[in-house]
Amino acid sequence: MTTARTDLDAPLQGLIDARLDAIDRVLLRAGVSRGERCSIVEEVETQVYEILARRTEGEPARADVLAVLASLDPPEAYAPEGYRDRLARRDEEDRPRVPQPCLLAVGSAAGGVLILLLSLVLGYLLAGDGGELALLLGALVLLPGLAGVTTGGVLAIRRIRHSGGWLFGLPVALFAALLFPLLMLNGLLIAAVVLFQEIGLIAAAGLALVAANGYLVYHAWKAVSAGYRRATPATEGR
Amino acid sequence: MPLWITQFRKGLVELCVLATLRDGEAYGYQIVERLGRAAGLEITESTVYPLLARLARERLVSLRTAPSPAGPPRRYYRLTDAGRRRLDDMGRHWRQLEGSVNHLLNGGKS
Numbered sequence: 001m002t003t004a005r006t007d008l009d010a011p012l013q014g015l016i017d018a019r020l021d022a023i024d025r026v027l028l029r030a031g032v033s034r035g036e037r038c039s040i041v042e043e044v045e046t047q048v049y050e051i052l053a054r055r056t057e058g059e060p061a062r063a064d065v066l067a068v069l070a071s072l073d074p075p076e077a078y079a080p081e082g083y084r085d086r087l088a089r090r091d092e093e094d095r096p097r098v099p100q101p102c103l104l105a106v107g108s109a110a111g112g113v114l115i116l117l118l119s120l121v122l123g124y125l126l127a128g129d130g131g132e133l134a135l136l137l138g139a140l141v142l143l144p145g146l147a148g149v150t151t152g153g154v155l156a157i158r159r160i161r162h163s164g165g166w167l168f169g170l171p172v173a174l175f176a177a178l179l180f181p182l183l184m185l186n187g188l189l190i191a192a193v194v195l196f197q198e199i200g201l202i203a204a205a206g207l208a209l210v211a212a213n214g215y216l217v218y219h220a221w222k223a224v225s226a227g228y229r230r231a232t233p234a235t236e237g238r
Numbered sequence: 239m240p241l242w243i244t245q246f247r248k249g250l251v252e253l254c255v256l257a258t259l260r261d262g263e264a265y266g267y268q269i270v271e272r273l274g275r276a277a278g279l280e281i282t283e284s285t286v287y288p289l290l291a292r293l294a295r296e297r298l299v300s301l302r303t304a305p306s307p308a309g310p311p312r313r314y315y316r317l318t319d320a321g322r323r324r325l326d327d328m329g330r331h332w333r334q335l336e337g338s339v340n341h342l343l344n345g346g347k348s
Contacts, residue, residue: 027288036291042310043266043287049309050267073284080288081248 012065016048022075030083040078048072099159099167105152105176112145146180153177157224165230174217174224182213251281253332255289256317256325259299265312266290290315298324 008016020041027037051068052060076084119138126134153176160167186209193205258264258272266287273281293299298321303311317325 032288036288036295039291039294039313040287043290043313044283046265046306046308046310046312047267047270047283049306053308073282077282077284078288 008060008065012060012062015062015065015069016045019048019069019072019075020045023078026075026079030079032080044072097167099156099163099169099173101152101159102156102167102169102173102176105149105156106172108145108149108152109176109179112142112149115141115145146183149176150180153179161224161228165228168230170225170228171221174221178217178220182216186213247279247281250279250332251285251289252293253325253328254279254281255286255293256298256321256328259315259317259321260325263302263314263316265304265306265314267312269315293321297321 023044024037024041027040032040048065048068051071052064055068056064115138119135119142122134122138123132153173156169156173157177160170160173189205189209193202196202254273254276255269258269264272267283269290270281270283270286273279273286290299294301294315297318299315300318301313301315303313306312
């Protein structure tokens with residue numbers, strides 16, 4: 001918004017214009033009419049020059065302009081009160097949060113572990129007397145649960161990565177996505193190694209297993225976290 | 239500043255701004271300075287300028303511009319007849335309110 005010019009240097013005038021533009025933007029977003037915006041901004045500009053004239057004899061320096069601008073109310077203070085309340089409520093609603101699939105995956109994982117423990121305990125208690133059936137039932141319930149954990153994890157990773165930083169919990173989502181595949185892979189490898197029943201081979205396979213898990217998790221984390229940066233409530237330009 | 243003080247003063251701002259124009263016209267920053275000098279009011283430019291714009295829209299004040307020795311032209315505000323009536327009404331109501339509140343603060347004794 002332009003107002004009357006004076007003979008200030010362009011960089012100093014630029015500082016003042018930046019403040020006036022910031023006030024104008026606040027008023028514009030708050031829905032204040034153009035006429036009232038002009039009136040308010042022109043008043044602020046006049047005030048800046050009034051204070052500058054009293055503060056300095058000759059040409060004002062950059063420090064003078066900055067001091068005068070610092071003495072003014074911040075641009076946000078010009079927003080009507082109802083609008084400030086609405087902004088505060090919107091900030092609260094826009095606070096970064098964990099996505100629902102992530103919570104679902106964590107819940108499924110906890111439920112799955114509980115079911116596994118329960119079926120193991122039942123299998124042990126009822127050994128030879130329906131214990132195998134308890135283990136089978138536990139496994140039947142556990143498998144869809146683990147598949148749910150993986151699906152929830154993958155969905156959560158997708159949503160977090162597409163949220164522009166407004167959803168977080170990427171490590172938890174990755175954990176959920178990798179838990180079942182890694183368990184399956186490790187189970188198969190352990191079963192294959194145990195078949196050979198050779199101590200040296202088992203020890204070497206164990207170390208290889210740890211290294212392979214670390215390698216997989218590291219690269220999976222690098223892939224899903226590339227380019228992701230968590231937002232803060234103060235982030236602008238969303 | 240505590241919220242209750244802000245709420246307490248909110249309704250008084252319009253009365254105070256109109257009152258600064260009772261004895262004649264004044265430009266925007268002059269009004270801010272007059273209000274800023276009043277102890278306890280602490281009304282600043284971000285409150286005064288939007289209010290002046292609203293008062294002008296409601297034709298309670300009229301304005302004219304005049305050159306300023308300091309920079310951009312000054313905008314001088316003056317009460318219109320409607321503005322003066324509003325000021326009188328608000329002043330009357332304020333005095334009534336002040337009397338009632340003082341009465342209560344004194345424990346109901348006159």
